Amino acid sequence: MAINTENVSVEISKTSKIDSVDFSNLNFGREFTDHMFVCDFVDGEWQTPKVMPYQAMSYEPSARVFHYGQAVFEGMKAYKDDNGKVFLFRPKQNFDRINKSAQRLAMPAFPENYFFEGLETLLKLDNEWIKPGMGNSLYLRPFIIATEPAISASPANTYRFMIICSPAKAYYNAPVRVLVAEEYSRSADGGVGFAKAAGNYAAQFYPTSLAQEKGFQQVIWTDASTHTYLEEAGTMNVFFRINDTLITAPTSDRILDGVTRKSIVQLAEDLGIKCEVRKIKVDEIKTAAKDGSLKEIFGAGTAAVISPISAFEHKNELFDIPVSEDSYAKLFKQTLLNIQHNVSEDKHGWRYEVK
Amino acid sequence: MAINTENVSVEISKTSKIDSVDFSNLNFGREFTDHMFVCDFVDGEWQTPKVMPYQAMSYEPSARVFHYGQAVFEGMKAYKDDNGKVFLFRPKQNFDRINKSAQRLAMPAFPENYFFEGLETLLKLDNEWIKPGMGNSLYLRPFIIATEPAISASPANTYRFMIICSPAKAYYNAPVRVLVAEEYSRSADGGVGFAKAAGNYAAQFYPTSLAQEKGFQQVIWTDASTHTYLEEAGTMNVFFRINDTLITAPTSDRILDGVTRKSIVQLAEDLGIKCEVRKIKVDEIKTAAKDGSLKEIFGAGTAAVISPISAFEHKNELFDIPVSEDSYAKLFKQTLLNIQHNVSEDKHGWRYEVK
Secondary structure (H helix, E strand, O other): OOOOOOOOOOOOOOOOOOOHHHOOOOOOOOOOOEEEEEEEEOEEEEEEEEEOOOOEEEEOHHHHHHHHHOOOOEEEEEEEEEOOOEEOHHHHHHHHHHHHHHOOOOOOOOHHHHHHHHHHHHHOOOHHOEOOOOOOEEEEEEEEEEEEEEOOOOOOEEEEEEEEEEEOOOOOOOOEEEEEOOOOOOOOOOOOOOOOOOOHHHHHHHHHHHHHHOOOOEEEOOOOOOEEEEOOOOOOOEEEEOOOEEEOOOOOOOOOOOOHHHHHHHHHHHHHEEEEOOOOOOHHHHHHHHOOOOEEEEEEEEOEEEEEEEEEEEOOOOEEEOOOOOHHHHHHHHHHHHHOOOOOOOOOOOOEEEE | OOOOOOOOOEEEOOOOOOOHOOOOOOOOOOOOOOOOEEEEEEEEEOOOEEEEEEOOOOOOEHHHHHHHOOOOEEEEEEEEOOOOOOEOHHHHHHHHHHHHHHOOOOOOOOOOOHHHHHHHHHHHHHHHHHHOOOOEEEEEEEEEEOEEOOOOOOOOEEEEEEEHHHHOOOOOOOOEEEEEOOOOOOOOOOOOOOOOOOOHHHHHHHHHHHHHHHHOOEEEOOOOOOOEOOOEEEOOOOEEEEEOEEEEEOOOOOOOHHHHHHHHHHHHHHHOOOOOOOOEEHHHHHHHHHHHEEEEEEEEOOOOOOEEEEEEEEEEEEEEOOOOOOHHHHHEEEEEEEEOOOOOOOOOEEEEEEE
């Protein structure tokens, strides 16, 4: 692979941490590769992007990100096939979405050529960190933070765009149990729920920790106004299977337009599985759980991939969902992984080879 | 003033920036004093607090605050009277509230003795930065950020509490024009609107910038479900005067429990002004504006102090409100400033002298 340094300044790390990492025993998001991508927005312009050794950087205590949460991010993965070729999965979707998130938080759009050249340069330098084999990937975290050292409550004039990379397995390695939200909310109509805005995540930590005390790993959020409609799980969109029909909530200004979610909707069509994108009442799912027509629930997201949900609780009623060997979750996961790892045909052009 | 270093480690700055600051021409939140207060949470405990020279600090790119907005803050002010005595205004309210905000964001509570000893040590060292005279103050910004270098979407294990100080005049120096929100929202029922959570602020920047393009400085937020009730202005709580009655929205999980707000409610009682704390429909205020019974609108907050509102727009109807010399806004502002600057009696014990 050639390093294209037309637009990107490159400083190669003198040492590598790779030998200190146990790739068979990864803790999500704790180990980072040898390099990172950094680009600053100053005087109304994104400056020359840099790929440099991964390192801590210095920030003023008044940097706006610390005070007003003006920060957005993306989650992507790079995969390696058995011939050592490296692929991204629908990266344009992530590029478009980080700029959509940025716009909602009054941050400047990041240029497409910088995004792809920076990302590809980084992946070439840290190529050894991408391990082949199903389920292995390099998790990529682009993010933008407001760096201006001034605490007036208004959009910053300076920003930093970065990409850091962390070798990863799937986020959840066993079926998860979820609590359906009755009191707490993730987002409001007219708010920032559709954006990957930093503050959306911290807001979920406390209600999620309450759920965890009750033995659930995650919360499925409901609409803030009535708590009667199922929305998303914060780190995943959610799919319900009633008999042989798949159902997922429509995206809105409260619900993230997940790349895995939209890929599953397409794959369902390809596989001849009926998939309804519509509002789903909590009561509909409870009734289906009671009469046995609820066959599956699963979450879908870049970090989580596809994560079967084995139980949900709502208003102190607990419903166990048998996780079957013959599940849609398993079928979609395998279909997606086969595309991502260059094992199967890519009829929609979702693979993006890093050459 | 004696420096109490029982619990606080102190490193005094060798130089001072104070002579470079034009105190008659301050831009809010851009100049900071010579020292700052820093205390780290590590291994389940807040470590020895430090007062040290104001400086940039180093953070890993994976520090959780950059990704998930796990950050809360407070706004307070220190005042100096003509005899050089330094006062805080109801600081226990801010201390209690930062811990309430922290709890909602799954962050550890900060100890009361560290908060007050740190703050007082800082104010003693930077005493010269607090200028006497009505309208002058030193704005104090306590904040807590998640520092753990790991991007799993869960509460951090390490945090940093800081206080930085910025000499200030009032945030708005002229009456402001506001747009009443019809589409965008600030917070959801069951969300974090009541907390001074970092992400609440970034979420307002874009809708506020749209309002600014139309000639309004601020947005008055309405309830996310129906957009029919008036809530708060994001940097201020809001009061409406219909004839001689003052009305303000009740606090809730969407609305910040402002210290200035609750002080005004008390002062109204002291001054024999009728003050109703109840839900307020946008339509009620529009009707009152049309029939002439709407006499005033003003915002109230620590940074803004009391800020008269001279116009509001809703559904393309613009209402000008004459700002009179004989206003409640002026009366409350003077009454508050007199208490804060040790000019008048302090019957509720709101002043806190830094000795």
